[in-house]
Amino acid sequence: PTAPADPASADGPAAGATLSASAADGGGRAAPPGPGADHVVTGPGGGLTWFEDGTVEGADVAVFANELLPELPAHGVRTVVQGERVDYERLTGRPHIRVTTMPSDKHDWFDLGIFVSVNGKQVPFTPLLRALAKRDRRMKLIDNSYLSLSDPAFDRLKELIDEARDLDEWEPDQPMTVTPLQAGLWSEFDQLADETSHDERWQAIASGLLGATPPGSVPVPTSVHAELRPYQHAGYAWLSFLLSHGVGGVLADDMGLGKTLQVLATIAAARESSPDEPPFLVVAPTSVVGNWATEAARFTPSLRVSTIGSTTLKDPGLVARAAASSDVVVTSYALLRLDATAYTDLPWAALVLDEAQFVKNPQSQTHRVAVDLRAPVKFAITGTPLENGLTDLWALFHIVAPGLLSSWSRFGDDYVKPLGSPDLRGVARQELTARLRRRIRPLMLRRTKESVAADLPPKQEQVVRVTLDPAHRTLYETTLNRERLKVLDLIDDLAKNRMIVFRSLTLLRMLALSPALVDGPRDDLSSAKLDLLLDELEQLAAEGRRALVFSQFTSFLRMVAAALDDRGIGYEYLDGSTRRRPEVIDRFRNGTAPAFLISLKAGGFGLTLTEADTVFVLDPWWNPAAENQAVDRTHRIGQTRSVNVQRFIAEDTIEEKVLALAAKKAELFATMIDDDALFAEDLTADDIRSLLG
Template sequence: MLGRLDLDPEQHRWFCQFGALHRAAGPALPGADLAWVYLDEFVNPVLWDLLTQAQAIGIVFVGSGSGATVRVADGARLGLDAARSERGIRVSARLEMDGAPVEVRDGHAIGAHGIYVVDLERPRQIVLAPTLEALGAPQLALLGVRGGRTVADALSEGVLVPGDRAEEFLHEHLPALRAGFDVGSVDGTVSLPAAAPPTLVLTARYSPGHTLDLAWHWDGHARSGPTPDPRAVVPDGMLPGAWWPAQDGTDLPRPVTLHDIEAAEFAATDLPRLAALPGVRVDTVGTPPNYRELLGTPVLTVTAQPTETNDWFDLGVSVTVDGRTIPFVPLFRALTKGRRKLLLVDGSYLALTHPALGPLAALIAEASEVAEWHTGPRISRHQTSLWADLVDLADEAIPAPQWSELLAEAGDRAPRSTPLPAGLHAELRPYQAEGFSWLTFLWRHQLGGILADDMGLGKTLQCLALVQHVAEQRPSGEPRRPFLVVAPTSVVPNWVSEAARFTPGLTVRRLSATDAASTTSVAEAAAGADIVVTSYALLRLDFDAYQALAQGSGWAGLILDEAQNVKNASARTHECARDLAVSFTLAVTGTPMENSLTELHALFSLVTPGLLSSARSFGEQYVRPIEGVRAGITTGPGAGSAPADVAQLRTVRLDRLRARIRPFLLRRTKDLVAADLPDKQEQTLTVELAPGHRQLYDLHLQRERQKVLGLLDDLDRQRFIVYRSLTLLRMLALDASLIDPDHADLPSSKLDALLDQLADVVAEGHRALVFSQFTSYLKLAAARLTAAGVPFTYLDGSTVRRADVIDDFRAGTAPVFLISLKAGGTGLNLTEADYVFLLDPWWNPATEEQAIARTHRIGQHRNVMVYRLIAADTIEEKVVALKARKAALVDAVIDDGDLFSSVLTADEVLELLA
């Protein structure tokens, strides 16, 4: 075909390349004529090489019509010209083709790399030329491509800067123009300043969902000079350090995406500051929300409203700032997560650093830990101290009307005095009368509590006074509802006898193991009774019977005597006491806490459910900080820097716990009522082991030490084995035959010392209680007393006729009473004795104090002598030291004292074996 058209192959190839290069810029638009090529759309600058080649191979450029010419010039220059006149400085667009001026209005862009000129007066004369530099947006605007032909026409005529603004224009505006345009002064009347340096541009792109994308770039021209170090443009600290690249130099800040409060705070505060910096421009994409910070002081209002559950109130919390009510749920979540600021849906935000907001979060969190929220936070009516803290914090506090009386009385230093019931046959001491008033306060508001007076101060009498008060206040015609008293088996007879002595007008029924375990027997016992006394064992075994009565006519209340028996929250007895359907529960114990705060929590969960948080949360909030479980950095940077903070946290949590439980726990120690008690003298008798006994003890000590040392790294899992080794050493310190009958021939120095002491005690007409934790050792003591002809009575867990044994001692048939610490260390009133011998020490001081309190109590009129027999240089001496430290934990929470760790740690085990 080429042959028939007689086309030159080289020229044909040129036309093919020309068309292909034009089409490569993009697909043709619908309806476009592919036979036509428009130079305006020729985006590839290779065009000028092709035009040069065309001339070289004989392709001629022709116009349409007769006399039309097309010329390709060497170069075009587009810029601005400044000329001064009397009126000011005129700035106009300037276009040159091969150095000759051309009207700008006649110029048109070829892509971004060239210009063609068509003189309107000579439309058949066309000049094409490549530009000396690429055409940017400002240059294209001069040609009317971006700014429109009206802008191009205006600049062609020129813009006049008035004379009074000329200097401002030269110094402030012209440098920026020179950065984007080729500016000259053809007539030399204007002295041109240097071009402005590049501009650092921050593009802020707003997206839905409070999202802000930030990206940086330089805006400038080659004539603007090299880009400076952006760190010299943006002052230190204005941008987070993490936004900057690691290496120094001219690297721009990294692109980042901000969300929520970070986006709002940056848009409201940092973007305006950046935009005001010289050399910085902020370009906004999208619609920015109306971000603004609320700077007013928060106004806090708390309310408590009744719910369908009598023990709970809906807790309302309202925070207002600058007239804007802050939604509670997002506020609380932000506070509990430790956030600095909170963003609201309308774009406003506030700082969460106000002094009232941090404590508010802690208090609301405490309320939330008690029960699951259904419609919002709730507060238990037992949490009077928590409400008081909220009142102190709030600008306004509105309690539920049903709660106001309780809050007022709970806030007093002491409940109002209550007259003693007429049927009480006893003269109460002042502290006992105060205890009775406190109990009636609890009963009046149907609140539970813990009566934790020290052993021997008449807790049973105070409880009987309450029951007598309730019986006398019962409205006429209302049926009796008895109090259920649950006590250890050994203490049950004491309740019956004490009631007969002090409240003879009350009807008291006792349930024992010989009674039929049935609903009928429990119901029959309760019918017409004021008090039904049972044991913890029977409550556990016959729980359904007790519960059936609770769900029927009901118990007036539940009194748990020696309540340390239900301190284990996972035990079945605790579950029974917790699940029994009663509206009033009173725990009575001289030792509400023996080893750990978890025991205190277990008791309060029975008497005041809702007062304290869950066991897990209580462990984190109180047990760990108060009992001194160590945590924090122990090695590396910052190690050892936390003790002061730990001590402060411990003090804060201890004060808070005391405040929470104070209205519901009453404790008076013997020190407070010393004038009402006889003197008590305590003495430690150190007993040296016989040589053979000493040799055997030291041999076993070394063996057990080696065994235990290998287990301490995993003490929690190996605790039973470790305790077994410690128990073996404790028994060996008492008598060698306790671990091996073959050693019965070795002398027992401690029993020898006991017999020597008892000989004088009995000869002088005194009576003595002898306690040991090991019934096997008590039996050895019994054998020695029998051999010496000393009469005695004996009580341990296997004793069947317990009441008869106790009555025998009280009747004076024997001067010595051998008692197992577990079976008789609590609940007994044995003021007939005035001497106490403790044959072996126990880990917890409360256990020993309970034993001593069997005789050193109200009703005792003689001085009480207490002797502790300790084997010298044995584990017993170490137990005494450990016991002294354990006493401090009880003092700290209940009696206000110093603290220590209640947990038997690996270090303490090592100390015991030293």
């Protein structure tokens, strides 16, 4: 059939026009009748794909011959058909999709079968994929039947197959395969399908991961000397389920809900059932390594636990000996990085990354070692799976579920860039957010204190705005104007100038605390924040109450300590350089000092300080997750009194901008982790402009 477009006849053929058509076989192209023929472009076969020479091919031939050609005589068009006419059948039914899973030749993988039929006729899968990839509107089968590809089910099928191909580097002529890590993606195939048939083992694993059939009542071993709360028992059952099926995951419970106990119970149960397996490797911040040994001795005394506190430089066999004689080996992130080979050379039953935000940088050596460790299952344990942005999320899942979120570059193209763009809004943003959420949810368990600990007393939070003294204000404004001019010239190339930019921001933040931090002690310049804090602590001491005092700047904490000495108010002090950390913590917990001065970094994890009921945050941070980690040292299980949190903010300074930015990120964090939506990106050039505006 021939139908080249002719602008002169765009409204229809002239009366008496002649059209010549050559019969075409199943895969042939219909050719034009010659240069003198009139052209036809209207009729029920509209929407065909025409070539420059006026020809159509493939399914468009069938549409032209079956739908357009018979209508032409009624419009006064005489048609001439050369050769034997082919009968085409239009399949008008909606697609019927069947999805199956069967054990694969690849260990712990399953073959994913997708079968599509229309009007009872099987549609060959590979040609269908190629047609969908080319965005063809129709497809012709080998028996000369044809079907429309406009049904929404085909669009959704293509989207899911594209995602599956990204995850497994799958080729159209190869069988599609899925692992339990991809249960979220499989569930979407399942939802699309009209009919399913699944291997029993796959069905059990996928249903457990998706929450359709919870792990059930998993008895806690008698060797665990603790009564697990219901949510802790559920977490233990979830971890045990993952471990038994060789699947990693992220335990992202809120701070203070007993993640360590849940992990220890899981290890204890695993060692009872498989005592001859290699030991578990736990990696934790240096300050928390000893805490694991203490908690294990308290809750799971039957476990043989070895802690490693030195490098293998002088003792190359240190790690191997510990592994040979232990059920659990606990080391620090620093030692894992320094002695990488000593750990990667050994087999482990599983890897547990405590405070897993320490491996959030995929470019770091620590992250690479965690990826390379020989453990069939890897768990990330953290109350803050996101601190700065989606890169944190990808980094964690790259360790515990490699391939789940595709490659780093692909993840950036598919999620980071679109969700970081203000142009992506409304339904499109919601759909992309939901897509990412569905991928990670089967492998992340998150419970907040509010959802599981109804008996926890309330936490009252307030922002206390502090007015700078006039001389302090003058110094601040002068410094701000100077640093603003410098920074705004540098942030267009933030990657190159990041250190200089952050140095300026840090200078302004320190100056908002106290001029003495920048300009040295002066009699004519005082710190309004310091004066207010001293008055508050003096009042609390008189009432017999106790407080935690947090700052990111140890130099300011030392100023606070000196001022407390002058007033005779007792305190304990903890920062990253503090030696005998456990002794300092015990002195506060068992003593009567009204104040505990803690650097934000040193106090972000490994502490339970329910003896205090007041928290002072002296300087805000644009990373709300890290700040909340510290604040919740006292608002956790075991607290019986209402907790009061006061954030001191210097009015009309960079601190107010930091607070606003932190609030924005906190909202987005809650949306992703606690309310099923998505977190923000790292600090950007626009964020910095807003801080200096």
